[in-house]
Amino acid sequence: MKTKQSILAPVIRLTATTVVLCGLVYPALVTVVAQVTMPDRADGSLIYNDQNEVIGSALIGQNFKEPRYFQGRVSSIAYKSEASGSNNYAPSNPELLTRTEESLKQWEENNPTVPVSQVPIDLVTNSGSGLDPHISPAAARAQIDRVAKYTGLTKADLQDLIQEQTEPLELGLFGTEKVNVLKLNIALQKLMK
Structure with a gap:
């Protein structure tokens, strides 16, 4: 039988990975691409x-x-x-x-x-x-x-x-x-x- 700790560990890792990818990496990448390809529009x-x-x-x-x-x-x-x-x-x-x-x-x-x-x-x-x-x-x-x-x-x-x-x-x-x-x-x- 699995312990609570062993069940929660993958959930926490997946959540942390998703937060980093979707909350930091993706927005930063989109911002860089927008600033390089269309700076006027990216700035409003x-x-x-x-x-x-x-x-x-x-x-x-x-x-x-x-x-x-x-x-x-x-x-x-x-x-x-x-x-x-x-x-x-x-x-x-x-x-x-x-x-x-x-x-x-x-x-x-x-x-x-x-x-x-x-x-x-x-x-x-x-x-x-x-x-x-x-x-x-x-x-x-x-x-x-x-x-x-x-x-x-x-x-x-x-x-x-x-x-x-x-x-x-x-x-x-x-x-x-x-x-x-x-x-x-x-x-x-x-x-x-």
Whole structure:
């Protein structure tokens, strides 16, 4: 008959080995590979201003309230990255309907030249994470009248700016074209100078 000590010894060794491999070796290996192969992404895809100060991340949306800037998707978590996630409402959920109606009403107030029926869906709906930094090129173009009014830039200049900032499909095949709102607004700010 085996003793308690002889039964526990392999369990303890296996646990210690698993902790070392999964808790130390694997994370260290992944960190090294990420830092070598894609250091920018591994460090959070941070965006710096001219004074070398961090102003955001290319991976996390921000709330631009001033009408002279392009605005991103609605975020039910106020773009707080520690609270990533979204309410998983069904299309028939009354709270989703109320939030969407409020977003459309706000859109109508801020963008009177674009009818509500032509508002791109990504401007009034949440992404799955609530942190999506991208909008569709159509969503950016829908805001041109308002941005032109508040910045004094021509609509043609804003069209060109959106085109320059439009990111293509991944590997030319996957996803959709998209515009990073933070990068677009940084480029817009440079045009306004």
